[in-house]
Amino acid sequence: MIVTLIVAAEISWWIVLGLALSARYLLRLRRTSTALLIGLPVVDLALYALTVLNLRGGAEAGWMHALAASYAGFSVGYGPSLVRWADRHFLHRFAGSPKPLPSPKYGPERTRYEWQVAGRTVVSAVITLGLISLLVPLSAGSAHFGTFSQWYVKLGIAAVVNLVVAGCYSIWPKEPPAGVRVENGRVVERKAPAERV
Numbered sequence: 001m002i003v004t005l006i007v008a009a010e011i012s013w014w015i016v017l018g019l020a021l022s023a024r025y026l027l028r029l030r031r032t033s034t035a036l037l038i039g040l041p042v043v044d045l046a047l048y049a050l051t052v053l054n055l056r057g058g059a060e061a062g063w064m065h066a067l068a069a070s071y072a073g074f075s076v077g078y079g080p081s082l083v084r085w086a087d088r089h090f091l092h093r094f095a096g097s098p099k100p101l102p103s104p105k106y107g108p109e110r111t112r113y114e115w116q117v118a119g120r121t122v123v124s125a126v127i128t129l130g131l132i133s134l135l136v137p138l139s140a141g142s143a144h145f146g147t148f149s150q151w152y153v154k155l156g157i158a159a160v161v162n163l164v165v166a167g168c169y170s171i172w173p174k175e176p177p178a179g180v181r182v183e184n185g186r187v188v189e190r191k192a193p194a195e196r197v
Contacts, residue, residue: 001054001059002051002054002059002062002064002065002067002068003064003067005047005050005051005068006047006064006067006068006071009043009044009046009047009068009071010071012043013040013043013044013075016036016039016040016043017036017037017040017082017083017086019036020032020033020034020036020037020039020040021033021086021087021090023036025090025091025094025095026094037083040075040079040083041075041076041079043075044071044072044075044076044079045072047068047071047072048068048069048072048131050068051065051068051069051135052134052135055135061135061147061148062147063147065135065147065148066132066135066147066148066151069128069131069132069135070124070128070131070132070151070155072127072128072131073124073125073126073127073128073129073130073131074124074128076123076124076127077120077121077122077123077124077125077127078120078124081116081120085100088100101186102186104184104185104186105174105176105182105185105186105187106173106174106175106176106182106185106186106187107173107174107175107176107182107185108173108185109184109185109186110169110173110174110185111166111169111170111173113185114162114165114166114169115166115169115170117162117166118159118162118163118165118166121158121159121162122159122162122163124155125155125156125158125159128151128155129151129152129155132148132151132152133148135148136148
């Protein structure tokens with residue numbers, strides 16, 4: 001049942017986002033769009049509330065319950081950036097705005113980007129761990145702590161790996177290859193190799 005709810009929540013999240021962007025840019029209903037965007041966190045909260053109710057109803061705690069909590073945590077950490085990404089692509093596709101720029105690949109811009117990703121991952125992990133911790137007393141307490149404890153390790157590893165990657169980019173910034181002109185960390189021109197005489 002929980003897996004079905006997670007899938008339904010994921011589909012609902014993207015449907016609500018699509019409706020919000022359509023209302024804003026196609027129908028020019030800015031207030032409706034804002035209301036729908038505010039509804040995105042409601043999808044996450046509903047999933048978590050249903051997870052809690054499932055445990056309170058006597059369901060045995062399992063990885064699916066922790067996954068539901070991690071879905072909510074991911075949405076808090078990555079949700080705003082996903083909305084911005086969808087907004088840019090929707091504008092390009094339906095409103096004639098320029099094609100969205102790709103993520104920076106080189107220099108300090110790439111380093112900054114990696115730290116942003118690491119920050120989102122840490123926020124997601126912290127929120128998820130908090131939500132999972134709240135599930136423990138709702139699932140016979142310490143009797144099911146082992147079911148959720150592995151998520152502490154997994155999320156901790158994910159956060160540390162992202163921080164290490166960002167740190168490596170700080171120490172060893174990625175430089176563009178020879179013959180490539182870069183602006184704001186993105187390739188703008190590839191110079192043809194010089195012809196041999």
